Amino acid sequence: xxxxxxxxxxxxxxxxxxxxxxxxxxxxxxxxxxxxxxxxxxxxxxxxxxxxxxxxxxxxxxxxxxxxxxxxxxxxxxxxxxxxxxxxxxxxxxxxxxxxxxxxxxxxxxxxxxxxxxxxxxxxxxxxxxxxxxxxxxxxxxxxxxxxxxxxxxxxxxxxxxxxxxxxxxxxxxxxxxxxxxxxxxxxxxxxxxxxxxxxxxxxxxxxxxxxxxxxxxxxxxxxxxxxxxxxxxxxxxxxxxxxxxxxxxxxxxxxxxxxxxxxxxxxxxxxxxxxxxxxxxxxxxxxxxxxxxxxxxxxxxxxxxxxxxxxxxxxxxxxxxxxxxxxxxxxxxxxxxxxxxxxxxxxxxxxxxxxxxxxxxxxxxxxxxxxxxxxxxxxxxxxxxxxxxxxxxxxxxxxxxxxxxxxxxxxxxxxxxxxxxxx
Amino acid sequence: xxxxxxxxxxxxxxxxxxxxxxxxxxxxxxxxxxxxxxxxxxxxxxxxxxxxxxxxxxxxxxxxxxxxxxxxxxxxxxxxxxxxxxxxxxxxxxxxxxxxxxxxxxxxxxxxxxxxxxxxxxxxxxxxxxxxxxxxxxxxxxxxxxxxxxxxxxxxxxxxxxxxxxxxxxxxxxxxxxxxxxxxxxxxxxxxxxxxxxxxxxxxxxxxxxxxxxxxxxxxxxxxxxxxxxxxxxxxxxxxxxxxxxxxxxxxxxxxxxxxxxxxxxxxxxxxxxxxxxxxxxxxxxxxxxxxxxxxxxxxxxxxxxxxxxxxxxxxxxxxxxxxxxxxxxxxxxxxxxxxxxxxxxxxxxxxxxxxxxxxxxxxxxxxxxxxxxxxxxxxxxxxxxxxxxxxxxxxxxxxxxxxxxxxxxxxxxxxxxxxxxxxxxxxxxxxxxxxxxxxxxxxxxxxxxxxxxxxxxxxxxxxxxxxxxxxxxxxxxxxxxxxxxxxxxxxxxxxxxxxxxxxxxxxxxxxxxxxxxxxxxxxxxxxxxxxxxxxxxxxxxxxxxxxxxxxxxxxxxxxxxxxxxxxxxx
Numbered sequence: 001x002x003x004x005x006x007x008x009x010x011x012x013x014x015x016x017x018x019x020x021x022x023x024x025x026x027x028x029x030x031x032x033x034x035x036x037x038x039x040x041x042x043x044x045x046x047x048x049x050x051x052x053x054x055x056x057x058x059x060x061x062x063x064x065x066x067x068x069x070x071x072x073x074x075x076x077x078x079x080x081x082x083x084x085x086x087x088x089x090x091x092x093x094x095x096x097x098x099x100x101x102x103x104x105x106x107x108x109x110x111x112x113x114x115x116x117x118x119x120x121x122x123x124x125x126x127x128x129x130x131x132x133x134x135x136x137x138x139x140x141x142x143x144x145x146x147x148x149x150x151x152x153x154x155x156x157x158x159x160x161x162x163x164x165x166x167x168x169x170x171x172x173x174x175x176x177x178x179x180x181x182x183x184x185x186x187x188x189x190x191x192x193x194x195x196x197x198x199x200x201x202x203x204x205x206x207x208x209x210x211x212x213x214x215x216x217x218x219x220x221x222x223x224x225x226x227x228x229x230x231x232x233x234x235x236x237x238x239x240x241x242x243x244x245x246x247x248x249x250x251x252x253x254x255x256x257x258x259x260x261x262x263x264x265x266x267x268x269x270x271x272x273x274x275x276x277x278x279x280x281x282x283x284x285x286x287x288x289x290x291x292x293x294x295x296x297x298x299x300x301x302x303x304x305x306x307x308x309x310x311x312x313x314x315x316x317x318x319x320x321x322x323x324x325x326x327x328x329x330x331x332x333x334x335x336x337x338x339x340x341x342x343x344x345x346x347x348x349x350x351x352x353x354x355x356x357x358x359x360x361x362x363x364x365x366x367x368x369x370x371x372x373x374x375x376x377x378x379x380x381x382x383x384x385x386x387x388x389x390x391x392x393x394x395x396x397x398x399x400x401x402x403x404x405x406x407x408x409x410x411x412x413x414x415x416x417x418x419x420x421x422x423x424x
Numbered sequence: 425x426x427x428x429x430x431x432x433x434x435x436x437x438x439x440x441x442x443x444x445x446x447x448x449x450x451x452x453x454x455x456x457x458x459x460x461x462x463x464x465x466x467x468x469x470x471x472x473x474x475x476x477x478x479x480x481x482x483x484x485x486x487x488x489x490x491x492x493x494x495x496x497x498x499x500x501x502x503x504x505x506x507x508x509x510x511x512x513x514x515x516x517x518x519x520x521x522x523x524x525x526x527x528x529x530x531x532x533x534x535x536x537x538x539x540x541x542x543x544x545x546x547x548x549x550x551x552x553x554x555x556x557x558x559x560x561x562x563x564x565x566x567x568x569x570x571x572x573x574x575x576x577x578x579x580x581x582x583x584x585x586x587x588x589x590x591x592x593x594x595x596x597x598x599x600x601x602x603x604x605x606x607x608x609x610x611x612x613x614x615x616x617x618x619x620x621x622x623x624x625x626x627x628x629x630x631x632x633x634x635x636x637x638x639x640x641x642x643x644x645x646x647x648x649x650x651x652x653x654x655x656x657x658x659x660x661x662x663x664x665x666x667x668x669x670x671x672x673x674x675x676x677x678x679x680x681x682x683x684x685x686x687x688x689x690x691x692x693x694x695x696x697x698x699x700x701x702x703x704x705x706x707x708x709x710x711x712x713x714x715x716x717x718x719x720x721x722x723x724x725x726x727x728x729x730x731x732x733x734x735x736x737x738x739x740x741x742x743x744x745x746x747x748x749x750x751x752x753x754x755x756x757x758x759x760x761x762x763x764x765x766x767x768x769x770x771x772x773x774x775x776x777x778x779x780x781x782x783x784x785x786x787x788x789x790x791x792x793x794x795x796x797x798x799x800x801x802x803x804x805x806x807x808x809x810x811x812x813x814x815x816x817x818x819x820x821x822x823x824x825x826x827x828x829x830x831x832x833x834x835x836x837x838x839x840x841x842x843x844x845x846x847x848x849x850x851x852x853x854x855x856x857x858x859x860x861x862x863x864x865x866x867x868x869x870x871x872x873x874x875x876x877x878x879x880x881x882x883x884x885x886x887x888x889x890x891x892x893x894x895x896x897x898x899x900x901x902x903x904x905x906x907x908x909x910x911x912x913x914x915x916x917x918x919x920x921x922x923x924x925x926x927x928x929x930x931x932x933x934x935x936x937x938x939x940x941x942x943x944x945x946x947x948x949x950x951x952x953x954x955x956x957x958x959x960x961x962x963x964x965x966x967x968x969x970x971x972x973x974x975x976x977x978x979x980x981x982x983x984x985x986x987x988x989x990x991x992x993x994x995x
Contacts, residue, residue, distance in 0.1 A: 124699070208984060216897075218951070223892050224897075224990045228990070234894055284879045290684065341660065
């Protein structure tokens, strides 16, 4: 990972554009989706719920009698007609937490599928190992350096087409996007530039950017120079595309908070046709060891922000959702029984959402293992019946178009028969 | 053993130390102080013998300053050369003997740093929930809100002062190693100020649990964090009780409580053994049982440690092959601390993290093994483990030289130090002048390391790939541009200190002076030639009005380019 030197020839394209004295960079011409000269790319938006979300409160198995027996104070109430403080029924057995009612329209549109009892075969209950395993796609193997999303993009097309092919919103590049395919991390679109001030003498545009660009353009093969070159290509492209001109559409209202901000800006990048294929955003606050609440409370507040953010993106993108899949994930689930502090400790399987135009939605996917004591993993946790790699592989193959699947999850036998079947 | 001139060391230290000046702006270097008359110095607690190195003397000093301090200030390399690098290190290993008057004076502006937790709870209360609800409903203006709950009396003031203090210390302190290891251990035993009552406890946590033990015994450090209300609250142990415990009084009166595994897991995974250190889920449960009853006396009113005997699980516990007999009471937790701090996995885990901090992202296994042996042989003496690492051939090797990327805190503090910036103190309570320390902390936050606000208990990562990405690099460049143009409020930069006597009409001279001051003349030839090429830019070299020749060099922009250069991102 210390060598970013193979990250792609768009850097050269950028350099050529620079020689052309600041004209439109070539890759922008090449990826002229806006003119309708090329097919729009398929887009995957991955949303990581860091801290291990309680899948049993998020997608409530209200039809499983053991659910209410295991959780005397934090269970979410059975669906009740007309009540806004009860589980929102989906199929008579499962329902959404009432704080997630904003996603019900997508379910009714058959654009939302849910894979319950999904997770990793690895036994770890460490957040940090489990997150790494999920992002590298290699449970139990710590030496994997690159992420599954980077490998997936590499398998779709090895030749880079845009510096914005992969974007993570945030101050760090997540492991899922580290690797051969260059990816951009940004806090906000607005901050993504060298802030040039006017010189003391007011003599036109001061070019600090050019100075920095030259410094990082040197032919040195290390992490800083590789990243630096990508950065300036991206800065120039963003300037031309000007994504900030796109306001939320269709009455979409993003909630306050980092996830909403992130998804709003991902929507802007998509509308600006910068060649985005994979976007990544994350949200913390799911590690509810104490007082997680039931229909109301700590977890309900997080779920409200989470689902309203997703719902706003779904609405904002409108017809563009035909090419978009949103996939949510979390490193593991939480104990079936509540602990001594009306919270839950680290568990095993959880629920993952798949949302978008290409989704075979309005249905629960995967097999429900049950919550009776003898059905639990190690006598305490929801068992995994869908390996997260089968879900991720289905999305990578059927949506992004990955064909060379052997590199996607090294050491994992790919078997389409095991896909949960969430995509058309 | 090397001969050393005690007298010379004393004088040099006095010069480096600077003097107190409470009202004047605080430069990284104070005015020349009066000579300190003092009793003959006792010998250093630890004698340092430096290994042979292929690095030049200048590189060795710069490298050591980059790794054991928040970066050299103009003139520091020369001062350390005169003192002797070994002696400089010996001084840093005994921070209590280094006068730090200017920092102490500057920190007087932050009263919450030294207030006991109960006083903070009372003096900085949470705004009334009804007031907040009224504000949110739009029925109260911001002005009315400020009158009812003045910002300088709200709890976030505590975190703001702590952030400002961290930057003030990083930039100004003579006890650089102490600041740096305190930061290291806080990060290792991370708590997040935004979680519940932690906000009132975090300053006390750093002051009483972390700092005094930062170069002391690991066991003492571990015990101090385990008993501190900030950690007890952050990882929920304060409410963990024996199974099916029903309190007869208090807020949970009559309700069935029980075990909480959060702290038990993290003390083994993150604080001691490491995730592969050989513990099981059974050990997690047993450790959780041992720590039941380690609690907090009314977190939102008193906030001090309290052992709640009735909540403790009195049964036998089996932990990592050790048996804790029944009825151990409060001592059960202390025994766990002993078992964990004496475990060989802990020696290895701590040695690895320290070697990663001081040497390289993937530290050489042989060095880690030697450092772990020191840990075992000295009963977990952190200072001796650090000495093993920083006096190793690996530390002064060409492989380690500039091998690490600065964290956001390090890039901000080292930039201010490199240009000898001055920090202004905060204005009077209620004023809009936050002071240089807080302004710099906000820059650190922007660069991706919000101080005291890391939510997961891992703390911040200490490897390059966590900090190098497109957005982060742009933010670093923008910080450099803002700093040199004096656009960071409360921080005054006078670049003539870095440029010295160079003739500003001769851009090449200015460039070389900046490279000397900021990069100790150790820029790569590529960087120097790229920067020299920038001198043709009419914006860097400002032409006179009639374009007859250079009249002035845009020192600010040039300095920003040097601070934003690849070399300066490294340490």
